[in-house]
Amino acid sequence: MSHDENHDLTDIQIEHYKQNGYLLIEQLLSSEECDELNRTAADIVMGKIPLEEGNGFEMEPAAVSLGLASQTNPDPAYLFKIGHRIHVSNPVFRHYAMCKKITDAIASLIGPDLLCVQSMYIDKPRKIGIGQPYHQDSHYIRMEPDTLIGVWIALDDVDEQNGCLHVIPGSQREEVHPHETAIDVRQKQLYLEVHSARKRPEIACPLPKGGVVFFPGTMLHRSGNNITADRQRRAYVLHYCNARSILKHKPEYEQYLLVRGNHYCGS
Ligand SMILES: O=C(O)CCC(=O)C(=O)O
Numbered sequence: 001m002s003h004d005e006n007h008d009l010t011d012i013q014i015e016h017y018k019q020n021g022y023l024l025i026e027q028l029l030s031s032e033e034c035d036e037l038n039r040t041a042a043d044i045v046m047g048k049i050p051l052e053e054g055n056g057f058e059m060e061p062a063a064v065s066l067g068l069a070s071q072t073n074p075d076p077a078y079l080f081k082i083g084h085r086i087h088v089s090n091p092v093f094r095h096y097a098m099c100k101k102i103t104d105a106i107a108s109l110i111g112p113d114l115l116c117v118q119s120m121y122i123d124k125p126r127k128i129g130i131g132q133p134y135h136q137d138s139h140y141i142r143m144e145p146d147t148l149i150g151v152w153i154a155l156d157d158v159d160e161q162n163g164c165l166h167v168i169p170g171s172q173r174e175e176v177h178p179h180e181t182a183i184d185v186r187q188k189q190l191y192l193e194v195h196s197a198r199k200r201p202e203i204a205c206p207l208p209k210g211g212v213v214f215f216p217g218t219m220l221h222r223s224g225n226n227i228t229a230d231r232q233r234r235a236y237v238l239h240y241c242n243a244r245s246i247l248k249h250k251p252e253y254e255q256y257l258l259v260r261g262n263h264y265c266g267s
Contacts, residue, residue, distance in 0.1 A: 007100050007101045007105055008108045013025075020170075021173070021216060022167045022169065023109075023214045024207060026207060028153065028210055028211060029153060029210040029212075033096070034155040034209050037093065037096060041079070041121045041123075045074045045075075045076045045079055051082075052085075055083065055085055055089060056082075057074070059080055060080040060128055061186075062130065066128070076123075077232070079121075080123060083118070083121070084118045084119060084251075087118075087257055088254065093119060093236070096153075097119060097238055097257065097259060098116075102212075103259050103260040106151065110241070111242045113242060113244060113261030113263075113264070114260040115242075115243045115263075116238055116239070116240050116256070117241055120236075121237075122234070122235050123234045124226035126162075126232060128226070130187060130190070131187070131223040131225045133191055133194075134220050135193065135194060135222070136177065136194065136217060136218050136220055137150050138216075138217030139177075139179045141247075142247070142248040144245060146217055146218065147241045147242035148217030148218075148239060148245075149241065150213075150214070150217065151237070151239070152205075152212065152213045153210075153212045153235060153238075154208070154211045156232050156233055158205075158206060158233055159204075159206040160206065161231070162232070162233040163224045163226040164204055164207065164233075165221055165222070166204050166205065167205060167219055168200050168202050172216045175218070177194040177220070179192035179193065180194075180195055197220045200220070202222075243261060
């Protein structure tokens, strides 16, 4: 596939995103590209690749409680998360943050000038990986105007058993809801939650390895627990915005990466 190939979305895809607030593409990255990201994450956890300033990794809390792994005795099979600037500091993660397959698609949705503002590699280990309850990313990443878009790339086959994403179509048109302590006893140690979202009809977003979900920052979304006995659930999760938006929060470390088009002062 040529690097110059155009990956703009079709009118039908753009319309689906506008109407429903999310868009699934089943094969964005190849299986080999996903393997490269998974290998790189494992090398970071095992200390073979340095974790640059502004990044950290955490083991799954349940794995730590069970004595299966710890910060000083890490194991990629029990990872929780690496973040939040691997799209800047690591060449492999940066390559995919900037790849045209992603940036052309996002440009079709929020315009040609794009900043990547955050990245996470999130794992839900088999049997113990815990889901993130309903939230809106615009609660955490604030800007004016709000052009935030989440890009959730499945690095394993994902479904409702191993913790795929769920969305509430229509919620993308709403303001940011109050985010309160999560209700679930395990989730409350890690996450805030929009409690009212629990009663609302949702759509699961199962995907093959290499598939992606695009969704705006105001979309209410959650992930499930990984209840499978033998399947990991790894994802590369990126957040982008239109480079003309003014970000309210400046991170401690340089984190905003222009991935396409022009920079504008203020962002
Ligand atoms: O991958 C997950 O489990 C949830 C990620 C998510 O919802 C987010 O990063 O906003």
